[in-house]
Amino acid sequence: MKHHKLKTWPEYFNACRDGIKLFEIRYNDRDFKVGDLITQEEFDPDTEEFSGNENYFKITYVCDFNQKEGYVVLGIWPFRNKKQFQGVIEMHEENLDKE
Numbered sequence: 061m062k063h064h065k066l067k068t069w070p071e072y073f074n075a076c077r078d079g080i081k082l083f084e085i086r087y088n089d090r091d092f093k094v095g096d097l098i099t100q101e102e103f104d105p106d107t108e109e110f111s112g113n114e115n116y117f118k119i120t121y122v123c124d125f126n127q128k129e130g131y132v133v134l135g136i137w138p139f140r141n142k143k144q145f146q147g148v149i150e151m152h153e154e155n156l157d158k159e
Contacts, residue, residue: 062096062157063149067103068115076100076136077115084134085127092122092134097148097156116145 066086068076075081086092100115121135139145149156 061152061155062090062093063099064090064092064096065099065101067110068100069105070102070111073100073102073113073115076117076138077113079138082136082138084136085131086134087130088124088132089130092119092132094119094122097145098134098136099145114142116142118148 066084072081072084076084084098096119098117098119100117102111102113102115103109104111116139117136118139119134120137121133123133123135124131125133127133139148
């Protein structure tokens with residue numbers, strides 16, 4: 061199991077936070093797997109700064125069908141809050157790779 065920290069532009073960050081978008085399309089340079097954990101970090105490409113806002117997800121599905129070479133679609137499921145997410149990280153800390 062890995063914990064991935066991903067820069068996410070505000071438009072996509074907000075859609076995920078609001079439960080409208082429960083997927084990510086990403087270049088698979090991290091070898092994403094079902095069960096991995098994601099922290100989305102809101103990043104403004106205009107100012108090139110992080111806002112400090114975060115969303116927390118578990119990868120539930122990985123698919124590369126009809127994607128550009130090297131890209132995958134990730135099905136993601138939100139954690140209710142940071143405390144719940146941290147609990148999962150603490151439970152699996154020994155087996156957790158961080159990226």
